[in-house]
Amino acid sequence: MARLTACLFLVFALPWPALAASTDKLAQRLAATCATCHGSAGVALGNSLPALAGQPRERIIASMQAFKSGTRPATVMQQLSKGYTDEQIALIAAYFAGLKTEDAGGAK
Amino acid sequence: MKRRQFMQVLGGALPISAMLASPQVRAQSKTQARVVVVGGGYGGATAAKYLRLWSEGRIAVTLVEPNPQFVSCPLSNLVLGGFRQMADITLGYDNLVQRHGVELFRDTALAVDKERRLLKLAGGQSLAYDRLILSPGVDFLWDQLPGMNTPEAQQKIMHAWKAGPQTLTLRRQLEAMPDGGTFVISIPLAPFRCPPGPYERACQAAAYFAQHKKKSKVLILDANDDVLSKGPLFKKAWAERYQGMVEYVPRFTTADVDAAGNTVISDFGDKIPGAVLNVIPPQRAGAIAVQAGVANMNKHWCEVDFLTFESSQAKNIHVLGDAIQVAPVMPKSGHMANQHAKVCAAAVIDLLNGDTPNQAPMLNNTCYSYVSEKEVVHVASVHAYSAEQKTFLSVPGAGGLSAAANEQETRYAESWARNIWADTLA
Numbered sequence: 355m356a357r358l359t360a361c362l363f364l365v366f367a368l369p370w371p372a373l374a375a376s377t378d379k380l381a382q383r384l385a386a387t388c389a390t391c392h393g394s395a396g397v398a399l400g401n402s403l404p405a406l407a408g409q410p411r412e413r414i415i416a417s418m419q420a421f422k423s424g425t426r427p428a429t430v431m432q433q434l435s436k437g438y439t440d441e442q443i444a445l446i447a448a449y450f451a452g453l454k455t456e457d458a459g460g461a462k
Numbered sequence: 463m464k465r466r467q468f469m470q471v472l473g474g475a476l477p478i479s480a481m482l483a484s485p486q487v488r489a490q491s492k493t494q495a496r497v498v499v500v501g502g503g504y505g506g507a508t509a510a511k512y513l514r515l516w517s518e519g520r521i522a523v524t525l526v527e528p529n530p531q532f533v534s535c536p537l538s539n540l541v542l543g544g545f546r547q548m549a550d551i552t553l554g555y556d557n558l559v560q561r562h563g564v565e566l567f568r569d570t571a572l573a574v575d576k577e578r579r580l581l582k583l584a585g586g587q588s589l590a591y592d593r594l595i596l597s598p599g600v601d602f603l604w605d606q607l608p609g610m611n612t613p614e615a616q617q618k619i620m621h622a623w624k625a626g627p628q629t630l631t632l633r634r635q636l637e638a639m640p641d642g643g644t645f646v647i648s649i650p651l652a653p654f655r656c657p658p659g660p661y662e663r664a665c666q667a668a669a670y671f672a673q674h675k676k677k678s679k680v681l682i683l684d685a686n687d688d689v690l691s692k693g694p695l696f697k698k699a700w701a702e703r704y705q706g707m708v709e710y711v712p713r714f715t716t717a718d719v720d721a722a723g724n725t726v727i728s729d730f731g732d733k734i735p736g737a738v739l740n741v742i743p744p745q746r747a748g749a750i751a752v753q754a755g756v757a758n759m760n761k762h763w764c765e766v767d768f769l770t771f772e773s774s775q776a777k778n779i780h781v782l783g784d785a786i787q788v789a790p791v792m793p794k795s796g797h798m799a800n801q802h803a804k805v806c807a808a809a810v811i812d813l814l815n816g817d818t819p820n821q822a823p824m825l826n827n828t829c830y831s832y833v834s835e836k837e838v839v840h841v842a843s844v845h846a847y848s849a850e851q852k853t854f855l856s857v858p859g860a861g862g863l864s865a866a867a868n869e870q871e872t873r874y875a876e877s878w879a880r881n882i883w884a885d886t887l888a
Contacts, residue, residue, distance in 0.1 A: 379808075380820060386512070386804040387824050390797055391878055394515070394885050402877035429864065429871050430842050434826055437844020437860030442824070 381449035384442055388450075396450045407453035414447035494522040495814045498581050498591040500571040500750055502527030502555060505783030505799035506597030508886045512807035514562040521814065524565040524589055525558065526581070529626070532887060535656060536796050536830075537879055538625035542633050543666030544674075545835045551625060557888045571598070574754040576776055593810050595771075596756065596764075597782040597799065598748025599624070600655050603762075606744045607719050615721035619739050623655060635738045636667060641675040643737025648716040648726050649684040650744040653763070655784045655794045658691035658841070660684070660742060662831040665696065668704040669834045679707055683714040683726060683734065691793070692831060692839050692863060699833040699867060716741065747785035756781055763787040768847055768854055769819050770809035771802055780806050789854040792845060793827055797878075800886055801825040823847045825854055827861075830875035837867040838875045 385396070388406065392398050396407030406414060420426035421435035438446070499510045502525055510525045532553045540546040558564040570584040580588045602621065604611045610619060620632040636645065645667050649660045664680045671678040689696050689710070700708035717729040725735040746752070746762035756764045756773040764781040765774040768789060773779045783799030792798060802825070809819035825845040830838050843861035845854040864871060 382516070383804065383808050383820055384824060386808075387801060387826050389804075389885050390800050390826075390882050391828065393881055394511075394888075398877065399880045399884055400877045402873050403881075429868075429874060430828055430840060433842045433860060433862040434828070434844055435860075437826060437846070437857040438824070 377445065378449075381445040384438075385446045385449040388446065396453045397455055405455055406450040408455050409451060411444075411447045411451035414450055415443055418443045418447070494520065495592045496522040496524065496590060497593050497595060497810060497814075498524045498526065498589050499595045499597065500526045500581065501597035501599060501748065501783070502529070502532060502558075502566075503597060503599055503783065503799065504796035504882070504886055505599075505803045506595065507532065507555070507558060508800045508803035509595050509597060509782060509807050510564045511558055511562050511886070512804050513810060514564060516807060517811050519563060521811065522565070523563075524567060524591075525555075526567045526569055526571050526583065526589070527555070528568060528570045528584075530568060531555070532883075533625040533629075534796070534879070534883065535623075535625045535659070536882075538622070538629045539659065539663045539666045540832055540835075541625075541629050542622070542636065542663060543670045543832075543835065544633070544637075545666075545669075545832075548630055553883055553887050555887065561888070571596075571750045572753070574750070574776075574779065576754070576779070579778065591778070592814065593778045593780065595780045595782060595806060595810070596748075596751050596754065596785065597803070598750045598785050600745040600784050600794075601748050601752075602743040603746055604743060607716065607741065609719040609721055609727075610741060610743065612721075615719065619719060619721050619724075619741050621742055622740060623659075623742050623745075632738075632740060636670060639675070639678065639737045642677040643675075644679045644681050644735075645671075645738045646681045646683060646726055646734060646736030646740065648714075648719075648739070648741045649682065649686065650742055651685040651715070652690055653788065653794060654742065654745045656796075657793055658696075658829060658831045661689055661692070661696040662833070663740070664708055664710075665699055665704070665831070665833045668700070668707050671707060672704060678737075679709065680704075681734070681736065682708065682710045683716060683728075684710065684712050685715040686712065688712055691829075692841050695839040695863060695867060696831075696833065703834060703867075745784075747781070751781060751785050754779060757785070759787040768852065769805075769821065769823065770813065771806035772809075780810065782806055789845065791843065791856045792825075792854060793829065793843075795827055795829055797829060797882060798825065798827050800882060801827070821847070821849065823854075828878060830871065830878055832872070832875065833867045836869050836872055838869075838871040839864040839867050840871055840875075 397405045418435050421431040499506045510523045513523045534551040537551050573582040620628045622628040622632040715729040718727040747757040751757045756775045765787045771780045782802040784794040805823045812819045828842045830840045844857045848855045
């Protein structure tokens with residue numbers, strides 16, 4: 355068992371190219387909590403929700419803060435936005451800002 | 463490395479994806495870590511997909527699911543109301559295989575050999591794993607309803623609590639019911655899959671009766687003290703929209719069922735007949751979790767480490783979705799299972815990679831219920847991991863209910879379904 359574990363760690367000790375930085379990984383995982391409704395790659399199917407992928411970071415942050423403060427009316431987002439800290443929102447916004455809408459094709 | 467070779471020695475029936483997946487996927491299998499996922503519902507399918515996505519194909523993922531297609535429990539009550547067809551809530555597993563390189567076994571998981579890290583399948587094969595993810599959903603505690611514990615009774619009285627053939631049969635029973643009949647819904651004590659589901663079902667049956675069988679009634683016999691979710695919103699719909707059609711009886715514990723006589727029997731011996739019965743049985747984690755010895759909470763539910771969803775009872779075995787012992791106010795829902803799966807997939811990748819899993823994972827839940835064909839209500843919540851309490855806690859001030867049933871959210875409910883199906887399966 356120990357040998358196998360060591361073996362596995364050797365295999366995976368090779369650096370994975372993308373998202374090596376831990377903040378990027380954290381952002382990706384936080385953003386995945388949004389993906390259930392907003393699409394795996396930040397582009398929701400249908401026309402009820404705007405694409406998050408490719409939106410400027412500041413615009414996503416401003417939207418979330420407006421949901422939080424109640425200045426932007428919503429049915430659900432005014433309730434969900436309050437569950438995330440400003441730091442988490444900044445990470446999520448940076449992640450979606452870094453995605454291209456075309457990326458959604460392979461990972462919807 | 464014997465366990466790696468094992469996969470290639472399987473011979474016999476090739477997995478479905480062996481014919482479809484790219485050749486590289488098979489060729490790499492000698493050096494790849496392998497995760498086996500049991501259960502292709504909202505939890506397991508999402509875990510399989512995100513393991514492949516986030517490991518960028520470096521982890522080999524096998525999904526074991528007996529059903530040929532995914533049938534969604536969310537929206538299945540609309541089939542009972544006559545507002546959707548089975549085809550509208552049925553999806554394939556093709557994208558998981560073709561787009562994401564998941565290896566799919568259409569088979570049933572029978573037993574786990576924890577020492578040798580093997581999953582035995584009903585078809586006779588065994589699958590080797592480095593980590594095993596169980597997302598087996600729920601099974602029913604038929605022994606708590608003796609009269610239901612026969613094949614005949616179970617063929618007559620539907621639970622329709624796993625969307626599929628039972629959903630359609632219950633719909634046909636409602637269609638065949640003479641006008642003036644009573645449709646009885648029996649609800650077990652919480653916890654069970656989908657807390658608002660029975661009450662939405664009452665609304666959908668009432669919506670059907672209001673259009674086609676105006677003299678018919680819905681009788682809800684609930685073992686719980688009160689409506690478990692969206693209470694004021696459901697009660698308002700029953701009192702106003704379905705006035706005189708829906709009767710709600712709390713604290714009614716169904717102790718037995720006379721299937722031949724179409725009668726529900728309470729723990730006090732009260733006998734309540736119905737033209738059509740829908741008995742939602744008491745539930746526990748799916749059988750494979752019990753067999754694997756991970757259903758340790760009251761022998762019903764699986765306690766997990768919420769940072770990784772690894773079982774507290776077995777190394778390298780993770781449990782997701784409805785089968786777990788939930789954190790406070792965490793619903794057993796498809797949305798929540800999809801969220802569990804992402805935390806688990808990320809943690810499994812980190813653990814296989816020698817990294818420390820995220821110590822501050824987040825979850826959210828959004829659940830829509832159709833109180834009629836056209837009007838919807840929701841409940842939403844956000845759950846943050848508490849390092850101090852080692853569980854997920856609902857974030858104070860976040861989440862909430864719809865102010866009232868409305869048509870605007872019907873568009874969002876439809877969008878929700880379409881997108882969670884894609885996030886889980888496409």
